[in-house]
Amino acid sequence: xxxxxxxxxxxxxxxxxxxxxxxxxxxxxxxxxxxxxxxxxxxxxxxxxxxxxxxxxxxxxxxxxxxxxxxxxxxxxxxxxxxxxxxxxxxxxxxxxxxxxxxxxxxxxxxxxxxxxxxxxxxxxxxxxxxxxxxxxxxxxxxxxxxxxxxxxxxxxxxxxxxxxxxxxxxxxxxxxxxxxxxxxxxxxxxxxxxxxxxxxxxxxxxxxxxxxxxxxxxxxxxxxxxxxxxxxxxxxxxxxxxxxxxxxxxxxxxxxxxxxxxxxxxxxxxxxxxxxxxxxxxxxxxxxxxxxxxxxxxxxxxxxxxxxxxxxxxxxxxxxxxxxxxxxxxxxxxxxxxxxxxxxxxxxxxxxxxxxxxxxxxxxxxxxxxxxxxxxxxxxxxxxxxxxxxxxxxxxxxxx
Numbered sequence: 382x383x384x385x386x387x388x389x390x391x392x393x394x395x396x397x398x399x400x401x402x403x404x405x406x407x408x409x410x411x412x413x414x415x416x417x418x419x420x421x422x423x424x425x426x427x428x429x430x431x432x433x434x435x436x437x438x439x440x441x442x443x444x445x446x447x448x449x450x451x452x453x454x455x456x457x458x459x460x461x462x463x464x465x466x467x468x469x470x471x472x473x474x475x476x477x478x479x480x481x482x483x484x485x486x487x488x489x490x491x492x493x494x495x496x497x498x499x500x501x502x503x504x505x506x507x508x509x510x511x512x513x514x515x516x517x518x519x520x521x522x523x524x525x526x527x528x529x530x531x532x533x534x535x536x537x538x539x540x541x542x543x544x545x546x547x548x549x550x551x552x553x554x555x556x557x558x559x560x561x562x563x564x565x566x567x568x569x570x571x572x573x574x575x576x577x578x579x580x581x582x583x584x585x586x587x588x589x590x591x592x593x594x595x596x597x598x599x600x601x602x603x604x605x606x607x608x609x610x611x612x613x614x615x616x617x618x619x620x621x622x623x624x625x626x627x628x629x630x631x632x633x634x635x636x637x638x639x640x641x642x643x644x645x646x647x648x649x650x651x652x653x654x655x656x657x658x659x660x661x662x663x664x665x666x667x668x669x670x671x672x673x674x675x676x677x678x679x680x681x682x683x684x685x686x687x688x689x690x691x692x693x694x695x696x697x698x699x700x701x702x703x704x705x706x707x708x709x710x711x712x713x714x715x716x717x718x719x720x721x722x723x724x725x726x727x728x729x730x731x732x733x734x735x736x737x738x739x740x741x742x743x744x745x746x747x748x749x750x751x752x753x754x755x756x757x758x759x760x761x762x763x764x765x766x767x768x769x770x771x772x773x774x775x776x777x778x779x780x781x782x
Contacts, residue, residue, distance in 0.1 A: 407705055410701030419432050554667075634690060645679030
């Protein structure tokens with residue numbers, strides 16, 4: 382958990398504390414539910430297209446899930462710093478918490494990647510939590526460094542973060558476009574010849590990359606959470622940092638929602654306008670994808686903010702709050718459940734040896750078209766995760782690294 386600096390060391394944007402936003406928790410829960418839904422269909426051979434990742438270019442709604450979560454992590458950074466300001470922690474202590482949390486997230490990612498075999502020769506090293514850890518480390522450190530006794534004004538902090546964000550996107554753009562990849566040359570944006578894929582193969586070896594990062598005829602060639610593409614992912618998180626800092630201002634909630642909506646729309650349009658020169662590709666997180674997906678996340682959050690924090694229509698949001706207030710636990714549980722249901726076998730009355738996943742999907746498929754049964758299975762897994770976490774939510778127990 383991020384703690385705070387004493388008031389003389391770190392000046393908040395407007396106030397010393399920041400109330401918890403139901404909209405941010407619910408939006409986080411919505412994204413976690415979406416993540417579980419798209420990773421746990423009854424069968425991948427029968428899935429509604431919006432619930433699948435794009436093959437390469439032109440992202441689908443599913444491709445918006447991870448960048449939205451990074452935006453949420455970024456938004457939580459200034460809100461958390463402000464809410465903990467009054468507790469009197471030193472700058473050194475706060476940096477320590479940032480580093481500790483980043484390490485724990487990275488290690489948890491490795492643990493989940495290896496579960497349950499833990500074969501060190503083939504364990505995937507990059508991953509979702511590993512990317513979140515690196516992006517959080519960079520974003521939280523930058524925000525903390527830009528907020529000190531010499532820079533208490535919000536506009537200076539905003540300038541520093543914005544310049545860094547643009548620089549990350551420009552540098553990544555230039556690297557992809559102009560740095561020659563041995564054996565391929567510069568400017569390759571495919572799954573085999575792009576610079577990021579080459580670096581990951583050279584550093585990790587293909588045995589430690591995502592086993593589904595395939596190029597036809599070449600086997601495993603890339604990892605969607607690789608090293609180089611973490612740079613634009615950091616920029617995505619910084620979009621969230623700027624949004625969170627904006628929420629701490631004295632503007633009315635209505636103006637905050639309006640500005641975030643306009644900013645999100647501008648990012649979406651910018652990403653689309655620039656896409657002819659660099660396609661929107663989630664799997665290598667192109668700069669245009671970072672811009673576009675960050676805009677989508679801001680617009681979606683604005684809707685949640687308007688409904689839950691401005692209109693205060695909240696009774697419907699409990700299932701999302703259950704997941705959103707224990708998001709990392711929900712993510713870890715869903716990964717474990719997915720692995721176990723694909724590993725544990727049962728014998729049916731007909732004598733078939735099926736995995737629990739196959740068996741349950743077969744039951745649900747009775748009387749349903751395969752694509753409908755597949756969706757029902759995914760929804761059932763989402764509800765199962767909510768049921769597992771509900772006792773903690775009811776007792777107001779929120780687990781954080």
